[in-house]
Amino acid sequence: xxxxxxxxxxxxxxxxxxxxxxxxxxxxxxxxxxxxxxxxxxxxxxxxxxxxxxxxxxxxxxxxxxxxxxxxxxxxxxxxxxxxxxxxxxxxxxxxxxxxxxxxxxxxxxxxxxxxxxxxxxxxxxxxxxxxxxxxxxxxxxxxxxxxxxxxxxxxxxxxxxxxxxxxxxxxxxxxxxxxxxxxxxxxxxxxxxxxxxxxxxxxxxxxxxxxxxxxxxxxxxxxxxxxxxxxxxxxxxxxxxxxxxxxxxxxxxxxxxxxxxxxxxxxxxxxxxxxxxxxxxxxxxxxxx
Amino acid sequence: xxxxxxxxxxxxxxxxxxxxxxxxxxxxxxxxxxxxxxxxxxxxxxxxxxxxxxxxxxxxxxxxxxxxxxxxxxxxxxxxxxxxxxxxxxxxxxxxxxxxxxxxxxxxxxxxxxxxxxxxxxxxxxxxxxxxxxxxxxxxxxxxxxxxxxxxxxxxxxxxxxxxxxxxxxxxxxxxxxxxxxxxxxxxxxxxxxxxxxxxxxxxxxxxxxxxxxxxxxxxxxxxxxxxxxxxxxxxxxxxxxxxxxxxxxxxxxxxxxxxxxxxxxxxxxxxxxxxxxxxxxxxxxxxxxxxxxxxxxxxxxxxxxxxxxxxxxxxxxxxxxxxxxxxxxxxxxxxx
Numbered sequence: 016x017x018x019x020x021x022x023x024x025x026x027x028x029x030x031x032x033x034x035x036x037x038x039x040x041x042x043x044x045x046x047x048x049x050x051x052x053x054x055x056x057x058x059x060x061x062x063x064x065x066x067x068x069x070x071x072x073x074x075x076x077x078x079x080x081x082x083x084x085x086x087x088x089x090x091x092x093x094x095x096x097x098x099x100x101x102x103x104x105x106x107x108x109x110x111x112x113x114x115x116x117x118x119x120x121x122x123x124x125x126x127x128x129x130x131x132x133x134x135x136x137x138x139x140x141x142x143x144x145x146x147x148x149x150x151x152x153x154x155x156x157x158x159x160x161x162x163x164x165x166x167x168x169x170x171x172x173x174x175x176x177x178x179x180x181x182x183x184x185x186x187x188x189x190x191x192x193x194x195x196x197x198x199x200x201x202x203x204x205x206x207x208x209x210x211x212x213x214x215x216x217x218x219x220x221x222x223x224x225x226x227x228x229x230x231x232x233x234x235x236x237x238x239x240x241x242x243x244x245x246x247x248x249x250x251x252x253x254x255x256x257x258x259x260x261x262x263x264x265x266x267x268x269x270x271x272x273x274x275x276x277x278x279x280x281x282x283x284x285x286x287x288x289x290x291x292x293x294x295x296x297x298x299x300x301x302x303x304x305x
Numbered sequence: 306x307x308x309x310x311x312x313x314x315x316x317x318x319x320x321x322x323x324x325x326x327x328x329x330x331x332x333x334x335x336x337x338x339x340x341x342x343x344x345x346x347x348x349x350x351x352x353x354x355x356x357x358x359x360x361x362x363x364x365x366x367x368x369x370x371x372x373x374x375x376x377x378x379x380x381x382x383x384x385x386x387x388x389x390x391x392x393x394x395x396x397x398x399x400x401x402x403x404x405x406x407x408x409x410x411x412x413x414x415x416x417x418x419x420x421x422x423x424x425x426x427x428x429x430x431x432x433x434x435x436x437x438x439x440x441x442x443x444x445x446x447x448x449x450x451x452x453x454x455x456x457x458x459x460x461x462x463x464x465x466x467x468x469x470x471x472x473x474x475x476x477x478x479x480x481x482x483x484x485x486x487x488x489x490x491x492x493x494x495x496x497x498x499x500x501x502x503x504x505x506x507x508x509x510x511x512x513x514x515x516x517x518x519x520x521x522x523x524x525x526x527x528x529x530x531x532x533x534x535x536x537x538x539x540x541x542x543x544x545x546x547x548x549x550x551x552x553x554x555x556x557x558x559x560x561x562x563x564x565x566x567x568x569x570x571x572x573x574x575x576x577x578x579x580x581x582x583x584x585x586x587x588x589x590x591x592x593x594x595x596x597x598x599x600x601x602x603x604x605x606x607x608x609x610x611x612x613x614x615x616x617x618x619x620x621x622x623x624x625x626x627x628x629x630x631x632x633x634x635x636x637x638x639x640x641x642x
Contacts, residue, residue, distance in 0.1 A: 050440045100623045107386050108622045110443055111579050114572055115618030122611030233568065237447070244444055279455040282448035289445050290433050 017148030030262020036239025045186030055236015061215025090211020247295030381584030389450025395566020397551025469562030582628025
């Protein structure tokens, strides 16, 4: 039982970061129909920038804030320089562009911040909390709490603000949104900046538990993508459910079946999902335009 | 291939007339001349390659060109992206390595068996995942490739794990294939063969159907093309080619690690296709040459290879969305007018 609880805790922790990553994927997918293969690099970049800044003496809260701002700016730059000029390109080309962007980000981090892995200090100590025979790191609570706050914030943003509603409208029907006066360009830019910031939040939260390095973004991004597909591409609820479920299934497999095949779990899972229910758990399903 | 299009010559026609007729035969110059030029260049290349290092570079280009051409049939002509093609390459490489090392099979038998296994796997996969489109297909193939890498890394008793395993020499018709100078002609012949085969496939009714698919799958279906069957066959073909190249490369290198099947390698292959030019056979050859040379060319920008690689990708897609060769060819044609 205590083992199960232990796995549950770490599954929820990992799952929360996957959910943040998946939300980033969904947000960009909704606004632009683009799957951003560079999303994982935003996560990595968040962790790395925060780690470098704290190492250089900046207080942790400031470093975290700065990291999120920096990554959001990177997201805006990416949209302006790489995505917007290729608006009319087909899906394959845009997939390639985002893969190119991810290489640029990874390469720049490798050159400027080194190849070594870095860790961020835990936000509030490393003394584990005993709970029902299992232990829970305070950082895990941070991860889950911040994710919950972010999700609530996003719900307000999309439900109550003009810009958020504009993004939803664009996701639904770009042309119609444009007709009723939504600034589609601004929507695209916002969703990239927001998705990058979400990635950075995830990266900063997980960096104290799992160390980060220039090449950590690929797996994190792919798992976020899997989580988004699992829950249903473009669905906010789906992204969160997909992320948390994925984290749980992955840690349970590591604990009870095989830890060496832990990383294969998401990909086997996504293959099954794609075959059985391609739209994911909560998705509306792909439709094809003639 | 040139025989096929030679016009029937009667009695005492002189060779000059035949040659002239050949050269002016419709489509001959554009279709066969480049292949002949390629064959001549490849045959002449050894006279200028100074040492084994350059042979190795040439072999890498040749192998990648064959892989890119096969993948281009899928991406460029069927409009189906595969982000897991290195997985098939890796299965071929490890299939040969494992069967020759642990089961004492002869190398050609191991190659054939690996290719057959990959063919079956690809067929099953294609039946299931080619129903998917766009991002979903990208995700599915990507997942497949990563699963292959993880299995190769974890089954250490068979594959040697992350440290890799060594592969013995290949013997073909009593000839031991070892060293760059022996392998060069093998890969050169394969490339010419691949170019001819792909060119013929593209010009065949099946090929035209494939282009129809790329234009609009729905439209192709409407005019009576069995789109699923075409996509499946091309997927299997490109997977089997990847497996065969994997087997040969494994024997050539003599040592392989799970990295041969990595996501990075898959992306590299897609990049060759896309940068060179989708639906362009010569584009793939060019793309393979460019991307195989890039690491050497960029060696002096130490550390910045990945960045430059990424910049080339993004810039090509934005400024030459059809890829370098088709975009430049179009430019030349417009100039000529």
